[in-house]
Amino acid sequence: MAREILYLKIARIIEEQIHIGSLKTGEKLPSIRTVQKIYGISINTVKQAFLELESKSLIESKPKSGYYVSNFFDTRLALPSISKLHLSDKEKTPEDLISKVFNTLTDKNITQFSLGVTDKSMLPIAKLNKGINKVLRQLDDSGTGYEPAQGNLNLRRNVAKWSFTWGGNLTEKDIVTTSGALNALFYALITVTKPGDTVAIETPLYFGILQMIKSLGLHIIELPTHPVTGVSLEDLKKVLPQISACCFVTNFNNPLGSCMPEENKKEVVRLLTQHNIPLIEDDLYGDLFFGASRPKPCKAFDKEGIVMWCGSVSKTLAPGYRVGWVAPGKFKNKLIRKKLLHTISSPPLYQEVIADFMEHGRYEHHLRGLRNTLYSNYLQFQRTIEEHFPENTKISKPQGGFVLWLELDPKIDTALLFDIAIQQKIGFAPGRMFTQHDQYNNCMRLNFGLKWDDKVENSLKKLGLLIKQQLYEIISN
Template identity: 35%
Template sequence: MIEQRQYRYEQVIQKIEETIQILQLKPGDKIPSVRKISTTLNVSTTTVFQAYSIMEDRGLITPRPRSGFVVSGKREGTSSSGKGIIPLPEFVNVYAMERIMMKNTRKYGVINFSILAPVNELLPIAKINKAMQAAIKEVAIDNYQYPFLEGHPRLLSQVALHSFEWNKRILPDDILITNGCLEAISLCLDTVTRRGDIVAVESPSYHAILQCLESRGLKALSISVDPATGLNIDELEVALMHNKVSACVFMPSCHNPTGASMPEENKIRLVKLLGERNIPLIEDDALGELYFGATRPLPAKAYDTYDNVLYCSSFSKTLPPGFRIGWVAAGKYQAEIEKHKFSNNISTNSLLQDAIGRYLEGGTYNAHLKKLRAAMKVQHIKYKEAILRHFPEIIKLSSPSGGFSFWIEFPEQLDITEMQKVALMKGISFCPGHIFSPSDRFKNYIRINSCPLFNAKIDSSLAIIGNLAKSMLLKD
């Protein structure tokens, strides 16, 4: 039995590393199975899976379908820009690619691995409907008129409670309700940038953020993401020395598409690095509640003593995504952001705001989040096992710390675009990697989202994707 002074997964990692060293295991040698480690160390299989995932990201072990894990001969990972390389800013060109992908998904997609939102089966639909009916019945007259610009008072109070455990709490007056997290990010960009400016983004980066840059004529400065620790701050610091950066847009927690989360000390360093240079940090925390660990990772905003973080989040990943209710707390930039909001669309739907506010007042949201996270952990394990079973052995698979996504690297010679076309004709959609880059990088990557509830149909669809990849690699 292992001691309790460290996180259990950390001690599992330590024990396996000691075993590899003592037995002088070579690349390709098999390590003990998940079940055996679980029994020997008296820990759950989930803890062992977490430890093995971290070791996989560190390049220590590699999964082998139907064989468990073996010692790796090289570093495994999914993102690297190379030491000593200074990233250069570039104009973004992803809209056309994304539009075609979304159009084809709607036209052909039956099994949709592209969607990044919880399915209805995991949402509190009955309670949300009850809150909606109450909003319509009790204050119909108010909700049918233009609402307050900043948002419904009921919802603002509930969102402010979101920061209760932060060192620096957010007050209701610090918040603006938006049409989803993406509008919040867009308003931030409109406030702190001008056409032609340079904006630092992660590489890979959520494709909708890249589209926001493209539509505003902004240049993207791509900073690499470590699959285990998130944003490469050393690389960012070097890039800031050589470029005049107007803003940064990052996802420090549950990054999309890799699922990586920055350690607390890295978030603190990031806030300090940008705060001292007065470079606005636009923080996308839409997936932050979907962590797999024991505690919710605090956002960078929680450490913001410079009033320099523009915090953007949303209920679209935890409550009905169709409501499109998000918010922004932008500190010293808040007044200017409210001006842009008013000129764009005056306000956000009052009825939906009131309904979400009433639901949150009911006090069941935290219990729902706990249930949702547990369900997504199960989804994650089932999807990962199926991917390792069906896909080529030579893939590199991310080990997310939260969220809905798997970021998968294939050999460079595989034509992902052609594979996507064939998959769509078979009624299966996924996101090709190149839309997560401003200049067509990641051509041999795909993102698979584990949102659809796992069943035999999902398993067979993943098998189809895996078989397509195998057959195309054989041809090459």
Template identity: 50%
Template sequence: MKTVTFLYEKIAADFSRQMINGLLLANDQLPSIRSICSSYQVSMSTALKAYHILESQGLIHSKPQSGYFVNPVRKLPALPNVSVPSPNMGNEDPSALVSKVYKAVNSGKVMFSLGVPSKAYLPLAKLNKLVCKTVWQLEDHASGYENLNGSTNLRRQIARISYQWGGQLREDEILPTAGCTAAMAHCFMALTEKGDTIVVESPIYFGILQLAKSLGLNILELPSHPQTGIDLEALTKSLQTNKVKLCLLVPNFSNPMGGTMPVEHKKEVVRLMEHYDIPLVENDMYSDLYFGQERPVNCKVFDESGLVLLCSSVSKTLAPGYRVGWLTPGKFAEKISRVKFSNTISSSRLTQEVVASFLEKGRYEQHLKTLRRTLHFNSLRYVEAIEKYFPDDVKVSRPDGGFMLWIELAKQINTADLYDKAIKLNISIAPGRMFTLQNQFNNCMRLSYGLPWNESAHQAIKTIGALL
């Protein structure tokens, strides 16, 4: 089932994709309002709303008595290369670099390194009101333990929303957790033992690497494409030649590359997991932050054997500090429930109920529509500034959602050194070496466009370019 989209959003998305794909060029005139009304069978107000969205994103401008025209957009940089990790297990732990970057987290700095959206984009006032209301509504004022299975209302709302992307989950298939990392940790602890091998994309979010290493797991990093995700041929070969206990993938808007696996690739991944009887932990943190007309489907949609464990949270979309996440344990429900009980007993009752209420009232989808539009606008502005101020040979990913850019620079540039220089100027980046256990990506970095596009961000990008 597709996510409900207003007609004016569909029209705006159609023209946006035409510009990105080069079908509409700088200074081209767009169809008149009357033409839009005729072509799409919509009212004049709907057509105007569509053009107003494109104007707000900086993609078009109007000329009195002449109509609407495409804004000049600088040439897009080339895409980063497909990653080529070593077929051997990596063991070069980036923890020291990760700690250095995150110890410098400070509100006075331009934090391009942070993997969360700006608090300016979060509905904090509404959430605060819900917190107060929920405390008084709960029988014990939220002072007691939540039951092991988590909030019934939260599970019901997550199940309801899953119908929008074809998940069709039941509330008894959902286990709330203290964030997405906790969800993945429960999966790892229930399904692997020290010394087991797991497969991941390369590069991959450093938190996943640190979690797996802390449990004594061997990590096999596989080649990934910046637009289509993990290399299926490499995945197939790894399953044939290695004793793999578990796979962890981020199929939609991966962190840090931003790629999204095509639907056929997702189907094939699930088929491979079923053929080799290997669990797939699907990290689904970013799927709600799509820029197109509909939310991308998950691997879970094609799961008929219970081998796909979907892990997600509201940390990247609503409230990072609430630590409200969930997973679908599939055929491993009993094992994972035992692990959760032995490690956390229960999750925060108050924040679960607040999030459930926010989802229940339809506020979440309204919030997401605004957030998606803002992040899409940011992505265009950030890429344009990088192309303008960075060296000519820079390569930048082109995600269709989320809020991460993967940037590849000339081989001689070391982004860990660049970080040391930039942080002295109150600018924080995430060096590429953080996202692997191998000696690679030293000339890459992850940059978040979850920060508002303003003069501060503009000058920070310009400063990084000057340092380069």
């Protein structure tokens, strides 16, 4: 175990050097023997570290020459822009656009870059089906009875144990189960806010969260968000007197893929604790990391119970099971009362199935394969976009999850482009869906959690060609 931790540590150091540009694309790495001497470790440990980096396509070996930083990681495309802080702009909800996109999701002939789930080929469906049969045999009432309002004990126990992967110190008493992560966010919001209150969020942000917050009669402040490091702390400080709660996706924001650095997370918790402002933390994507280890959520630094940590298996294991949870901190009793009022009980069957899957180590095994597949897909998407989209395209560099954020030429309106692409059986999520303001009109979100095959590759190439044609027509006119 000690050796495993050591080789991952060495791999992470080299990976960070590649990320920040200390080791550049095509540059030769120090030899295995040199790395061994620098860190005072064994040759085998260095080889393991290099294999880890090679498996993620960060480095490549050349016979009789050594290891080099892979061309796969490099991109000549810039990062997307950061929006400005809007405090007085008129809101303009994109509900018609959201409905239009959702109306296309049932067409099996469309390449659905617009969906926010991984392809079913990446999910352990056969194993889950076996789990259902096993649980049905074991449950006294075959899952037809009520659970306590706090939720299934087995699931709560396993989620608490799973929190050890990020240094969490939770027990089953700290967890409340929900019908997916969005339901967890809903309970958290109605627990700590009332109509008329203001909530701070990232921007751009998943439209489902935006719509839910608005439906509760709450006001929204969208905080500028860096595509790599997440929410702007300076802008957060400016709005603290105006807000009643924050709702952040700190690990691999949807759609940017940003991951807040640990120091920023600590500072967010410190600021919000100081002002007694609850943080509703959506950690839905935290297990889908591309690095050497899982990033900690803000909950890991929460001493006063102000962080309400939300999660689910909807993006990693079984979207339709609607199994989620929240660790509500000091708001637990109030949240359980809200759940009792709205739901009475969560369905026990699927909670038991997920608990069983997590309990016997299958979840971690499944995640390892899923992360490798998603990272490989990301590199394929990045390469294809670089080769076939206009040169001034800007692209996010997600450190986990399975969505890409693209910023196109300002002349392109992706809402109009969507209509053209759908005629060619290609779907994507126009950027305007991810904000309440009139912005991101030249942006789009693409899901790379699809099974990479000729159809997906050709659809991506065709989308790049459509954008070039649109741009040519606009300039010609």
